[in-house]
Amino acid sequence: MSKKTLIIGAGGVGNVVAFKCAMNKGTFGDIVLASRTVSKCDDIAKNVYEKTGVKIKTAKVDADNTEEVIDLIRNTEADIVINVALPYQDLTIMDACVATGTDYLDTANYEHPDTAKFEYKEQWAKDEEFKKAGIMGLLGSGFDPGVTNVFVAYAQKHYFDEIHYIDILDCNAGDHGYPFATNFNPEINIREVNSKGRYWEEGEWKETEPMEIKMVWDYPEVGAKDSYLLYHEEEESLVKNIPHLKRIRFWMTFSQSYLTHLKVLDNVGMTRIDPVEVDGCKVIPLHLLKALLPDPASLGERTKGKTNIGVFVQGIKDGKEKTVYIYQVSDHEKCYAEVMSQGVSYTTGVPAMIGAKLMLEHKWYKEGVHNMEEFDPDPFMEELNIQGLPWQVMELDAGKTLEVK
Numbered sequence: 001m002s003k004k005t006l007i008i009g010a011g012g013v014g015n016v017v018a019f020k021c022a023m024n025k026g027t028f029g030d031i032v033l034a035s036r037t038v039s040k041c042d043d044i045a046k047n048v049y050e051k052t053g054v055k056i057k058t059a060k061v062d063a064d065n066t067e068e069v070i071d072l073i074r075n076t077e078a079d080i081v082i083n084v085a086l087p088y089q090d091l092t093i094m095d096a097c098v099a100t101g102t103d104y105l106d107t108a109n110y111e112h113p114d115t116a117k118f119e120y121k122e123q124w125a126k127d128e129e130f131k132k133a134g135i136m137g138l139l140g141s142g143f144d145p146g147v148t149n150v151f152v153a154y155a156q157k158h159y160f161d162e163i164h165y166i167d168i169l170d171c172n173a174g175d176h177g178y179p180f181a182t183n184f185n186p187e188i189n190i191r192e193v194n195s196k197g198r199y200w201e202e203g204e205w206k207e208t209e210p211m212e213i214k215m216v217w218d219y220p221e222v223g224a225k226d227s228y229l230l231y232h233e234e235e236e237s238l239v240k241n242i243p244h245l246k247r248i249r250f251w252m253t254f255s256q257s258y259l260t261h262l263k264v265l266d267n268v269g270m271t272r273i274d275p276v277e278v279d280g281c282k283v284i285p286l287h288l289l290k291a292l293l294p295d296p297a298s299l300g301e302r303t304k305g306k307t308n309i310g311v312f313v314q315g316i317k318d319g320k321e322k323t324v325y326i327y328q329v330s331d332h333e334k335c336y337a338e339v340m341s342q343g344v345s346y347t348t349g350v351p352a353m354i355g356a357k358l359m360l361e362h363k364w365y366k367e368g369v370h371n372m373e374e375f376d377p378d379p380f381m382e383e384l385n386i387q388g389l390p391w392q393v394m395e396l397d398a399g400k401t402l403e404v405k
């Protein structure tokens with residue numbers, strides 16, 4: 001029987017998911033795209049139809065309201081919900097999936113709007129409910145988290161007996177020509193970047209000040225870039241799921257100009273998430289900043305350059321030290337030419353579609369709530385090559401390490 005797919009969220013990532021599901025219509029069947037602002041869904045549906053000839057339906061939903069999501073799932077008779085709204089909606093959408101017996105996928109873990117802290121605790125706690133409802137939840141099926149988890153699982157399966165060190169290396173060398181803009185939702189992005197850094201070593205989490213630790217990494221096809229240690233959500237699940245691990249860190253590139261703008265905005269209070277009173281109105285400064293900054297979905301047309309995201313893994317195979325670097329390079333302009341989105345939305349939306357495809361085809365299927373590295377990486381890695389995210393594996397000299405200054 002033909003499947004039915006519900007996508008919630010019509011931003012940069014939702015646009016890519018809608019395009020890619022339409023391009024794989026044989027698996028996704030009838031597609032409905034829903035968001036708070038239905039005109040955004042209609043614009044995407046129009047572009048998808050013009051470029052692919054596939055008609056998708058649109059709907060309005062406030063996904064903060066579980067009952068509204070339940071009604072929408074019932075009306076659309078969806079087999080799967082692909083949640084690419086904001087992390088704030090993860091729990092309400094998961095609850096709606098439990099109530100209706102519908103499979104669930106997202107790309108970012110739950111965050112409460114009032115606290116800039118993300119963790120899997122509340123989503124993992126729904127494991128039993130998902131099992132009782134006989135449904136699957138796949139968490140973090142974007143690029144990072146998502147593909148990075150699958151790269152680690154692939155390294156574990158094909159290259160290592162024991163993985164000891166993981167460094168996740170995320171570079172966006174794209175240039176959109178604006179003095180300051182973020183490549184995905186500005187609120188989520190700035191909350192993440194302004195949080196304390198954290199990494200895991202020898203059984204414990206170690207905290208750093210934001211941007212305290214920096215190194216220079218030479219990203220293939222991009223070049224040497226300043227890379228800063230951040231905390232990122234895939235570290236939490238990989239620590240749990242990769243045995244023998246001694247350390248995991250996450251690095252992201254930022255230009256000096258981005259960091260200087262952010263510092264000024266921080267210093268004047270524009271990144272605060274608590275309300276302040278302005279002319280008798282309560283205003284959250286970060287919400288005002290978001291409204292002033294370019295919409296990430298509008299950056300596609302003007303962004304040039306490449307992204308390179310990968311995992312640098314060290315460990316032991318057959319008693320000998322081994323180092324493997326698995327990475328993927330995307331070109332912003334190529335992404336735009338294909339689906340009218342820049343590379344950051346593309347590299348997130350394509351894996352969201354692939355995760356959902358493997359679930360619908362039952363190539364990845366386990367009841368309960370799961371992270372990406374719990375599944376056989378091979379079918380996902382094959383799909384990455386087919387669906388527009390080809391990857392490379394580099395075997396390096398044994399014992400090569402990252403030099404952190």
Ligand code: NDP
Nearest residue numbers: 009010011012013036037063085108142143144145184185
């Ligand atoms: P955008 O801000 O561009 O889009 C978010 C969309 O969600 C908008 O259409 C918005 O609609 C909709 N939305 C927000 N609140 C609600 C609500 N209550 N009910 C229904 N819809 C709502 O974000 P992106 O597309 O850049 O990012 C989407 C997700 O992808 C985020 O969760 C982000 O963290 C994640 N992400 C994951 C990455 C990864 O590699 N794993 C990388 C990049 C992003 P409206 O405009 O009407 O409010």
